[in-house]
Amino acid sequence: MTIRIKIIIAALGALFFGCAGAGPTNSSNETFTSKTATSSPLVSEPNTQYKAKKPTPVEATSSKSAAGFVGEVAAYVEKAVAANPEDAEYNGWGRDEIGNWRLPKSWCEERLGVSHLVNACTMRETAGGKAAVIVATGECEEWCEISSWLVVDEQGPIKLPEDTIDDISVAAMIVTADMMYGYTGGIDMCGPGELCPSLVRLNLNSMNTTRWSTCGMPSFSPDEKWVLCRGVSGEVMRMPVGGGPFETIYRLDSSISIESGPETGLAVEPVTFENNTTMIIRTGTPDGIREIKTPWPDVKVAD
Numbered sequence: 538m539t540i541r542i543k544i545i546i547a548a549l550g551a552l553f554f555g556c557a558g559a560g561p562t563n564s565s566n567e568t569f570t571s572k573t574a575t576s577s578p579l580v581s582e583p584n585t586q587y588k589a590k591k592p593t594p595v596e597a598t599s600s601k602s603a604a605g606f607v608g609e610v611a612a613y614v615e616k617a618v619a620a621n622p623e624d625a626e627y628n629g630w631g632r633d634e635i636g637n638w639r640l641p642k643s644w645c646e647e648r649l650g651v652s653h654l655v656n657a658c659t660m661r662e663t664a665g666g667k668a669a670v671i672v673a674t675g676e677c678e679e680w681c682e683i684s685s686w687l688v689v690d691e692q693g694p695i696k697l698p699e700d701t702i703d704d705i706s707v708a709a710m711i712v713t714a715d716m717m718y719g720y721t722g723g724i725d726m727c728g729p730g731e732l733c734p735s736l737v738r739l740n741l742n743s744m745n746t747t748r749w750s751t752c753g754m755p756s757f758s759p760d761e762k763w764v765l766c767r768g769v770s771g772e773v774m775r776m777p778v779g780g781g782p783f784e785t786i787y788r789l790d791s792s793i794s795i796e797s798g799p800e801t802g803l804a805v806e807p808v809t810f811e812n813n814t815t816m817i818i819r820t821g822t823p824d825g826i827r828e829i830k831t832p833w834p835d836v837k838v839a840d
């Protein structure tokens with residue numbers, strides 16, 4: 538089963554997004570990197586006259602765990618890269634700097650039996666290696682044709698239900714280590730000058746979904762008690778993993794201009810952590826990517 542999903546091509550290459558509230562902007566270290574970041578895994582492979590050779594088929598066997606499954610995929614990619622180094626370099630096969638795997642299209646076709654044309658095949662390992670999300674992206678014009686699967690512990694690949702990935706960035710899905718919830722979402726341009734954030738929680742037992750229009754680009758705190766997300770002004774918010782009120786824990790300085798566009802959405806990345814006490818907040822600006830390091834708060838920000 539395939540669906541139609543709106544393109545979310547993150548200009549920062551994060552696999553991937555608002556709500557007001559006060560938050561500190563001091564006690565931070567900021568750095569810049571040059572102009573633009575890597576492209577999203579949802580971007581199709583380059584559309585040129587070059588015709589890549591199909592990599593040597595590698596038999597994929599069933600795994601006893603998600604880590605084993607990821608290991609099989611890594612072995613497939615290594616053999617494909619060795620057999621076709623030019624194709625591998627041209628199409629970017631392998632694991633990128635933010636942990637996403639770009640796979641040979643033949644892997645999705647052979648291992649998952651994808652019926653539609655595959656322009657990009659990606660995988661993201663999550664939940665401390667206990668889960669992985671695989672996305673096959675087809676034709677992309679105004680919309681992309683998408684199929685997605687989830688590997689959880691010893692189960693999978695499990696085809697995700699259609700309403701789980703409607704109008705959101707599938708490749709940004711993260712899963713809690715206890716295998717209870719998956720989170721995904723982004724911030725899209727939904728009209729002239731209008732941003733529409735989307736955060737979706739998938740219950741992995743019932744496959745029921747809960748949706749919020751508060752923020753997007755989810756990530757977890759180091760202890761996985763909180764899901765963090767980005768608002769339409771780039772602010773960082775958090776909510777208990779099992780659900781509850783949102784609170785703003787960091788607000789960008791008002792002088793920071795955030796890039797956005799119809800195809801890229803809002804140029805913000807999911808929050809990451811340098812260690813258990815330091816958040817890293819990356820935001821796309823006209824001058825490049827601004828990186829801010831700031832303490833992870835232990836208390837709620839005062840109104």
